[in-house]
Amino acid sequence: MLDIRYFSFPGIMAMAAFLFFGYCFLAFLYRKVPGKSFRILAIAAFFIYICFIVWNAVISRIGTEFDKVAFWPMELVVKCLNGFMGTPMAGILFFVKDFLVNILMFSPFGFLLAFVSEKNELKKTILYAFLLSLAIELTQLIFRAGVFSTGDLLSNTIGAYLGYLLNRALTEKKINGENGGK
16 A cells, blocks of 8 residues: 555554554543533544545555556465566565555555444444445556555555554443443
């Protein structure tokens, strides 16, 4: 999704820390701000997030003339091991960074969608994350603005799943409190 050549492992860890503290802050607000006001805040944050994803994954890449397709998630690793990225280790690091960045970039989707939707069901979160990721990958393919990769579909969906789980973990106390501990 993002051009990960600009991300080092410390950069990825900094992004993870930023997201985690942002999640904690939203969970704190969820407990303190009245329901309707918080939902409006969550919808605004979700809209800004979707704009950010579309910009980074598609719009900023139009005109880059990529037209690669990787249907097998490990295809890029195999290509890298065969010298596509220079050395086998460079290929493995590229794949790991790509996978981690995609997970981190899609975790806000699952986290925020759980606040935005009336019924925050895990199955719907996974389905919507997969469909958004598929739309992004197909748009990249059609406009030659990136590599269509099933690995991205997988890592993006995993990221949304982990974001959903983090939302549930951070908001569980209020949910149990509202339901009388049931």
